[in-house]
Amino acid sequence: SQTIHQWPATLVQPVGSPLSLECTVEGTSNPNLYWYRQAAGRGLQLLFYSVGIGQISSEVPQNLSASRPQDRQFILSSKKLLLSDSGFYLCAWSFRTWNEGDTEAFFGQGTRLTVV
Amino acid sequence: RKEVEQDPGPFNVPEGATVAFNCTYSNSASQSFFWYRQDCRKEPKLLMSVYSSGNEDGRFTAQLNRASQYISLLIRDSKLSDSATYLCVVNGGRDDKIIFGKGTRLHILP
Numbered sequence: 001s002q003t004i005h006q007w008p009a010t011l012v013q014p015v016g017s018p019l020s021l022e023c024t025v026e027g028t029s030n031p032n033l034y035w036y037r038q039a040a041g042r043g044l045q046l047l048f049y050s051v052g053i054g055q056i057s058s059e060v061p062q063n064l065s066a067s068r069p070q071d072r073q074f075i076l077s078s079k080k081l082l083l084s085d086s087g088f089y090l091c092a093w094s095f096r097t098w099n100e101g102d103t104e105a106f107f108g109q110g111t112r113l114t115v116v
Numbered sequence: 117r118k119e120v121e122q123d124p125g126p127f128n129v130p131e132g133a134t135v136a137f138n139c140t141y142s143n144s145a146s147q148s149f150f151w152y153r154q155d156c157r158k159e160p161k162l163l164m165s166v167y168s169s170g171n172e173d174g175r176f177t178a179q180l181n182r183a184s185q186y187i188s189l190l191i192r193d194s195k196l197s198d199s200a201t202y203l204c205v206v207n208g209g210r211d212d213k214i215i216f217g218k219g220t221r222l223h224i225l226p
Contacts, residue, residue: 043218
């Protein structure tokens, strides 16, 4: 069965420090991968979407970047964190059927980031 | 028009009542439809897929209306444990990613 791992679960970082969040998927190949951010009491904001190694689409301009160095690895990074980067970061995977686009997504447990 | 729209609520409903949510989507090419549930400070989890013919899972019934471009979720005999945020999800079409609505908050009152 497929599983998705995301770490760390919580993180407190000072303003201006770098960030690296990692997400890995097991039990499937060539998944589509997503990074979302959720501010307290708000909806999910799609940050990055990837359909393959090295293929990243950025959904919103921001202080963050993403990379996909391996098929089942998705990394979210920042060189210098801002206070506004605080939030709940979620990684998800889905797969694409040949005729229906992406199907349901499965989420990691998330990383709660507090920038201080 | 937003891609996926939901009433944010909150819906405050007494235990045992029936509650229904609607969600509208803007892309007529959307092919896949889902309802997710998100508990406070947790990741969203798939509640059910929504099929063209409608589908039911216990107390939950989901329906799709392609002509009017909306999906619905009906919860019967609501329980306190149903309190959560319910997210409507559609995909952008045959070659596209999934898109989440902002969610509808449901509070079941004892």
